[in-house]
Amino acid sequence: MKRKFKLAIPGIALFDILLYIFFSFATENFFSSYNTILILRNSCTLVIASLAMTMAIMVSQIDMSIGSVISTAAVMVALMVNKGIPVIVAIIAAVAMGAAVGAVNGILIAKFKFDFWVVTFSTMSIMAGIALVISGGETIGFQNEFLDWVGNGTLPGGIYWVIIITALITAFMIWVERKTNFGYNMFSIGGSEVVAKNSGINVPLNRFKVYLFSGILSAITGVIVASMTAAGGPTVGSEYGFNAMAAVVIGGTPFVGGKGGMLGTVFGTILLKILASGLSMMGIEPTWQKAITGVIIASLIIIDVLNEKRKVKNGLRRVYHDVEK
Amino acid sequence: MSKSKKNVIDLLSRVLILLIIMAVMACLKPEAFLTATNFSQVVFQQAPFTMLMAFGMSMAIITGGIDISMASVMILSSYLSATSFQQGNYVLGVLIAVAVGMGFGLLSGLLVSKVNIAAFIATYSVDFIALGLAYVICDGKYIYGFPDAFRGLTTGTLIGGIPNIALVTFIVFAVLYVLTKKTRYGRGFYSIGFNPKATKLSGINADWTICSVYMMNGLLAAITGILFLSRLNAADPSIKGTLTMDSIAAALIGGIPFSGGEGSVLNTVVGALIIVFIRNGMNILNVPTTWSQTVVGLVIMFALIYGALMDKVYEAISRKQNQKKALAAE
Amino acid sequence: MGMALAMTLGMAACGSTGGSSAASTGSSAASTSTAAAAGDQKVTVIIKNTTAPFFISMKEGAEAAGKELGINVEVKAPTETDESAGNSQQTQLAEEAIANKTSCLVMCPVDKEGIMPAIEKVTEAGIPVVELNSRLADESKAETFVGLENVKQGYGAMEQLLKGLDGEGKILIIEGSTGAQTSIDRIEGAKQAIEDANANGGKFEILASQSANYNRAEALNVVQNLLQSYPDANAIFCCNDEMALGSVEAVNAAGKTGSILISGADANDDACAAIKEGTMYCTSYGNPYMQGYEGVQAAYDVLNGGAKTDFYEVDTVVVTSENVDTFKDQK
Numbered sequence: 001m002k003r004k005f006k007l008a009i010p011g012i013a014l015f016d017i018l019l020y021i022f023f024s025f026a027t028e029n030f031f032s033s034y035n036t037i038l039i040l041r042n043s044c045t046l047v048i049a050s051l052a053m054t055m056a057i058m059v060s061q062i063d064m065s066i067g068s069v070i071s072t073a074a075v076m077v078a079l080m081v082n083k084g085i086p087v088i089v090a091i092i093a094a095v096a097m098g099a100a101v102g103a104v105n106g107i108l109i110a111k112f113k114f115d116f117w118v119v120t121f122s123t124m125s126i127m128a129g130i131a132l133v134i135s136g137g138e139t140i141g142f143q144n145e146f147l148d149w150v151g152n153g154t155l156p157g158g159i160y161w162v163i164i165i166t167a168l169i170t171a172f173m174i175w176v177e178r179k180t181n182f183g184y185n186m187f188s189i190g191g192s193e194v195v196a197k198n199s200g201i202n203v204p205l206n207r208f209k210v211y212l213f214s215g216i217l218s219a220i221t222g223v224i225v226a227s228m229t230a231a232g233g234p235t236v237g238s239e240y241g242f243n244a245m246a247a248v249v250i251g252g253t254p255f256v257g258g259k260g261g262m263l264g265t266v267f268g269t270i271l272l273k274i275l276a277s278g279l280s281m282m283g284i285e286p287t288w289q290k291a292i293t294g295v296i297i298a299s300l301i302i303i304d305v306l307n308e309k310r311k312v313k314n315g316l317r318r319v320y321h322d323v324e325k
Numbered sequence: 326m327s328k329s330k331k332n333v334i335d336l337l338s339r340v341l342i343l344l345i346i347m348a349v350m351a352c353l354k355p356e357a358f359l360t361a362t363n364f365s366q367v368v369f370q371q372a373p374f375t376m377l378m379a380f381g382m383s384m385a386i387i388t389g390g391i392d393i394s395m396a397s398v399m400i401l402s403s404y405l406s407a408t409s410f411q412q413g414n415y416v417l418g419v420l421i422a423v424a425v426g427m428g429f430g431l432l433s434g435l436l437v438s439k440v441n442i443a444a445f446i447a448t449y450s451v452d453f454i455a456l457g458l459a460y461v462i463c464d465g466k467y468i469y470g471f472p473d474a475f476r477g478l479t480t481g482t483l484i485g486g487i488p489n490i491a492l493v494t495f496i497v498f499a500v501l502y503v504l505t506k507k508t509r510y511g512r513g514f515y516s517i518g519f520n521p522k523a524t525k526l527s528g529i530n531a532d533w534t535i536c537s538v539y540m541m542n543g544l545l546a547a548i549t550g551i552l553f554l555s556r557l558n559a560a561d562p563s564i565k566g567t568l569t570m571d572s573i574a575a576a577l578i579g580g581i582p583f584s585g586g587e588g589s590v591l592n593t594v595v596g597a598l599i600i601v602f603i604r605n606g607m608n609i610l611n612v613p614t615t616w617s618q619t620v621v622g623l624v625i626m627f628a629l630i631y632g633a634l635m636d637k638v639y640e641a642i643s644r645k646q647n648q649k650k651a652l653a654a655e
Numbered sequence: 656m657g658m659a660l661a662m663t664l665g666m667a668a669c670g671s672t673g674g675s676s677a678a679s680t681g682s683s684a685a686s687t688s689t690a691a692a693a694g695d696q697k698v699t700v701i702i703k704n705t706t707a708p709f710f711i712s713m714k715e716g717a718e719a720a721g722k723e724l725g726i727n728v729e730v731k732a733p734t735e736t737d738e739s740a741g742n743s744q745q746t747q748l749a750e751e752a753i754a755n756k757t758s759c760l761v762m763c764p765v766d767k768e769g770i771m772p773a774i775e776k777v778t779e780a781g782i783p784v785v786e787l788n789s790r791l792a793d794e795s796k797a798e799t800f801v802g803l804e805n806v807k808q809g810y811g812a813m814e815q816l817l818k819g820l821d822g823e824g825k826i827l828i829i830e831g832s833t834g835a836q837t838s839i840d841r842i843e844g845a846k847q848a849i850e851d852a853n854a855n856g857g858k859f860e861i862l863a864s865q866s867a868n869y870n871r872a873e874a875l876n877v878v879q880n881l882l883q884s885y886p887d888a889n890a891i892f893c894c895n896d897e898m899a900l901g902s903v904e905a906v907n908a909a910g911k912t913g914s915i916l917i918s919g920a921d922a923n924d925d926a927c928a929a930i931k932e933g934t935m936y937c938t939s940y941g942n943p944y945m946q947g948y949e950g951v952q953a954a955y956d957v958l959n960g961g962a963k964t965d966f967y968e969v970d971t972v973v974v975t976s977e978n979v980d981t982f983k984d985q986k
Contacts, residue, residue: 030754114629118577136615294457561872562706609883
């Protein structure tokens with residue numbers, strides 16, 4: 001049974017607009033086409049990483065290894081391009097690496113039923129270390145026309161190609177979420193694993209797919225990060241894990257999963273980037289920026305958690321999670 | 326076979342892993358590794374930190390959760406209590422450290438038990454807050470130089486040449502072991518990890534037990550923070566290092582299953598020793614530090630797989646034994 | 656007084672390239688649409704973080720220069736605390752500076768390679784760039800470099816360490832965060848110092864080189880373990896004071912205080928205290944306050960006629976027990 005395709009604008013988009021208006025008034029230079037395009041451009045890599053995270057959170061789990069796969073992919077691309085390997089081969093190799101890591105996560109979690117947090121935490125550590133080792137600890141710079149076009153190329157109007165690429169990937173993921181069985185299965189498993197299983201969904205296979213695609217998307221993110229900086233650094237992915245988690249939950253997909261989705265995540269990501277840009281332009285100290293951002297994220301998450309509990313209490317949403325534990 | 330027999334054999338297998346690792350190091354560079362100084366340094370000076378944090382991590386894991394806030398709480402509590410220790414105000418210093426530690430522990434505990442947020446999210450947030458506060462309060466000014474009497478906590482020896490820090494660790498271990506294994510509180514503690522619903526139904530105050538575990542972790546973090554002040558002779562936010570990852574690895578390789586409900590602080594002792602000796606070995610063998618993250622990550626993965634394998638083996642043995650019993654009864 | 660000294664130094668170090676950079680600065684200053692009046696000039700300084708004492712000091716110096724020269728100075732940094740991360744945030748800050756219509760960008764890059772696309776955007780927008788403390792991968796984009804040579808700093812510290820060793824020594828090197836340019840440079844300088852000393856009849860050898868991530872506690876463990884492998888080491892060269900102080904504790908624990916000489920870098924308060932006590936042998940003062948100050952000074956020069964030189968050198972001072980109380984006045 002396929003769900004009807006609804007493109008309802010998530011409530012979080014309202015926050016985006018409010019915040020944007022606030023900063024436009026609070027600072028001199030926030031409100032400009034240049035800055036707006038900048039924010040969109042800077043959101044791109046986090047959007048793709050957050051789409052990956054959305055899948056894991058949708059099925060009530062998480063993927064801690066996203067950041068490390070990003071770093072390793074970026075380094076791999078940089079190293080290979082420098083050695084003269086054709087760009088397309090480098091990209092395929094990086095994506096294959098992401099798929100491999102995702103597959104390992106998937107098998108250990110879905111088939112062997114190890115705890116998702118520990119497994120992805122361990123793959124995170126392993127891959128982070130590998131990124132450091134193969135890069136020798138240094139950022140590897142490179143020159144490549146294709147990647148430069150991907151990362152920094154613009155259309156005549158000033159719109160970056162990377163924004164378009166990201167939009168295409170987002171559209172694809174939304175299509176997967178709403179129009180394919182896999183997408184429906186994710187919602188179902190997140191809502192209640194028991195019910196999903198009873199209605200014939202192959203839960204382990206779908207969970208495996210989640211981690212596989214998460215790895216692939218993370219690798220793609222890494223390639224784009226490398227393109228945007230013309231360099232692959234071993235720690236570029238380190239903040240993505242936390243930021244992606246925040247973007248997803250703010251965007252309306254709660255940690256217990258089962259609702260929300262990709263579109264909300266996009267707005268959640270843009271919200272974070274608007275916040276970062278605005279706070280910085282207001283001249284607020286970096287340590288306070290981190291604190292304020294943390295407080296806002298925490299508040300939005302708590303509101304969401306309390307909201308969920310209220311719905312459970314009022315019988316508006318059945319929760320079978322206790323049974324599985 | 327009985328559960329307790331299984332636990333003993335499992336623990337012994339972990340000790341075997343420790344011995345194998347030590348044997349490998351000994352073969353590769355005996356003149357550096359196999360010395361009394363190296364052993365005493367690793368066991369009595371380096372291991373306690375990982376071990377104390379791992380105790381906390383283990384307890385959180387046994388209740389079915391996790392606590393990744395300990396490192397930052399340790400930093401914050403040590404920083405806030407530092408000036409008191411510097412001025413010789415030991416009682417005040419301890420009070421501040423304990424208050425900060427247990428306060429944040431209570432926060433974590435409430436988030437997990439009352440607000441019902443998943444443990445890794447709740448403790449990650451507390452970690453974020455604690456570390457942020459530490460950096461804001463510290464403002465780049467580290468605190469250096471502590472009185473000799475205070476330094477004696479880690480460098481001095483009270484009994485028979487064993488550093489005081491090791492003594493402190495042993496006392497903590499003993500207290501925790503008795504608390505978790507020999508008291509009614511301990512039974513409630515294990516049953517929460519094993520079967521949360523049944524625990525709540527059986528009348529044990531699950532929420533309070535969970536909170537108390539996280540508060541104990543806060544206390545452990547505070548103690549570790551004080552020990553760091555003494556050993557490092559400074560209050561320094563950069564001590565966070567690899568403690569979180571190491572303590573998780575220690576708990577798991579020591580034999581505490583992540584699913585909760587099983588394991589004891591004895592496992593943690595063995596696990597912590599394994600991790601610390603691995604690091605010690607890598608330094609001695611001049612393995613570049615870039616490898617250490619990968620190695621510890623692999624240890625965690627190995628621990629998971631090893632645990633699952635062992636479970637399968639015990640199951641098979643138990644089935645065989647039951648079959649024998651059934652046959653004998655006929 | 657120290658500032659007057661520095662300014663004189665800057666002017667005195669005028670090189671022949673001063674003329675050509677003035678010419679190129681002149682054209683870029685003309686194409687900047689902001690007013691040339693000093694009051695309207697806005698300088699954006701991007702540093703690595705605002706949590707390490709070193710960079711807090713740099714920020715203070717930059718802000719002080721802004722006040723004295725009468726220009727608007729904004730100091731920005733990534734919110735990440737780790738020295739080797741934060742490139743993407745610095746990139747965003749640089750791009751923001753364009754949006755903010757800054758007059759000149761003073762950049763201390765976390766990642767000299769990864770920041771280049773952002774630097775190119777900045778220069779394409781007509782905004783001049785001044786390098787601060789760490790050089791960019793492509794220096795042709797910058798007007799001038801302000802700072803010290805980390806290589807020189809490493810050389811000076813090692814040179815002093817070797818002097819204290821009396822002709823022969825076995826040295827342990829403790830590196831900073833893997834890949835950190837400051838660490839790489841200081842070690843390069845240190846190794847050069849050893850080569851030079853050996854060419855003059857010295858017998859110095861490096862026993863091992865390991866990283867402790869600029870971290871005091873890690874250095875304690877690493878050095879303690881290394882001393883097991885190399886019990887005959889008699890000197891430890893650390894890429895910063897934090898690790899040097901960790902080494903001090905390791906050496907104390909091993910009971911070898913006084914027989915192992917330890918050097919660091921940064922000259923922070925704790926290190927100076929250790930030097931006075933005799934547990935640390937030497938360190939070198941990178942003068943971050945002055946670096947920040949000179950960074951803004953150089954920006955001011957660039958906006959008003961051109962950089963006076965292509966290297967605003969802030970001198971490093973090797974600090975030993977002899978000048979530990981007075982070295983700050985020397986600059």
